[in-house]
Amino acid sequence: MVAFLFSGSFKKQLKFNAFVQELKNVTLTLVPVPDVNTEEPLTTDRNEASGRLPLGFVIPPFPRDLQTRLDKREACHKSSKDRHTIIRVLHEAVIEHTMYPNNAEYVQVVRALIVKYPFPKDLEGNGYHTWHQSLKRKFKAERAPLIHEDEVRRSKEKFGHKRARDSTEAARACCRSVSRVPAVLGEDASSIERHVQVLHMQYEKMTPDTSVVNDCMQRTFAWRRKEIADGMTVEDVLKKYPFLRTPTGLCDEVDRIHPSAVKLYRRWKEGFTGIVPKVVKLVQGKSPLAKMYADARGEMLTEDLPDVDLRAALILLPYIFKEKVDQFVTLGQYDAQSPYPTVQLVETDWKMAFTRNVPVLVKVDGVDLCRGTGVEEGVIAAYCAYFVFDMAYPPYMKNTLSFLQRTLLNITVVGEKPLPVTVTRVINLIY
Secondary structure: OHHHHOOOOHHHHHHHHHHHHHHHOOOOOOOOOOOOOOHHHHHHHHHHHHOOOOOOOOOOOOOHHHHHHHHOOOOHHHOHHHHHHHHHHHHHHHOOOOOOOOHHHHHHHHHHHHHHOOOOOOOOOOOOHHHHHHHHHHHHHHHOOOOOOHHHHHHHHHHOOOOOOOHHHHOOOOEOOOOOOOOOOOOOHHHHHHHHHHHHHHHHOOOOOHHHHHHHHHHOHHHHHHHHHOOOOHHHHHHHOHHHHOHHHHHHHHHHHOOOOOOHHHHHHHHHHHHHHHHHHHOOOOOHHHHHHHHHHHOOOHHHHHHHHHHHHHHHHHHHOOOOHHHOEEEOOOOOOOOOOEEEEOOOOHHHHHHOOOEEEEEEOOEEEEEEEOHHHHHHHHHHHHHHOOEOOOHHHHHHHHHHHHHHOOOOOOOOOOOOHHHHHHHHHHO
């Protein structure tokens, strides 16, 4: 047999025979093993076998420079580079256990991060929403090229590829979801008509009686909300209730819809003034319009700079959310194609728009809504129009308008979804 295995090599045959003799002299000794508590190893074995994250997940160390800044409680989360590094390290730690963490495991990891380092916590929501979404996107991006990996292929075969939502569901309706309008107590069609007549008489006066106007607008409020909910056009609403043609009237109407101890205009003024420096800083270099603002600012007197910065922040705010301002604030008057509120500056030069209170025209659904003076008055009126006429935010301005609503004005609507991750990230940068 040995000769058959090593034919032609006597030396190899001798070596093999010597090796066999050595094995014959080996003796095995069996030593009894003491009983041990097997509960914890069983748990670990189950986790490893099922590819699940262990319950006691520990945040791994980060690269030395980043770890040093985290230990010093520096605002690393405001740097996109550092955020990406943190997500990468977390991804590498989790992928040792599973390529497909479930939602509870994602939450476990990001909550552990926030518990260990509380200062990167989100200022809105549960505190870790942006980290949660970033980690999920990281896993999705890293799994995409691994279609030939067994685990990835099995998961794709199991769950399939879901397309985007049906077009009917994805298409944004122009109408905001409206809560049920309360019954109009003590009013009927004839009494409403009398209040409307009083409003028209006051509107024709050079100096309307504010108390009379507010009283009539309040008495007709529930009736008016029902008319709008039932589909009354913008043009008909303005004809019937002419005080909605003024910026003040629009702000007052929003205060009736969403009552607050502090008037909307005051909340807007105080809230936006506080974030102007950060907004101006974040938009630098993001668009040619930002350069025009910088050039115009350089020519202004020091005492005029706060007003210039305020106008610039209002105009340029959408750029922070990577949204376009040209469909919300425009130069010159024209027939707007969009049904959504637009602010038209009665001026053909952006420099003038930044440095002066130029006249503005607000249009909604092709109808002239109101006129005002200055970018601020126009933007506030256009924003209020969304609530007054029950209009949903357009996709191209959704993040900007949601930021204004939830952060500056503290307006919440029952049934609204949490803020998008993009908005939460900007809030973390600004505040």
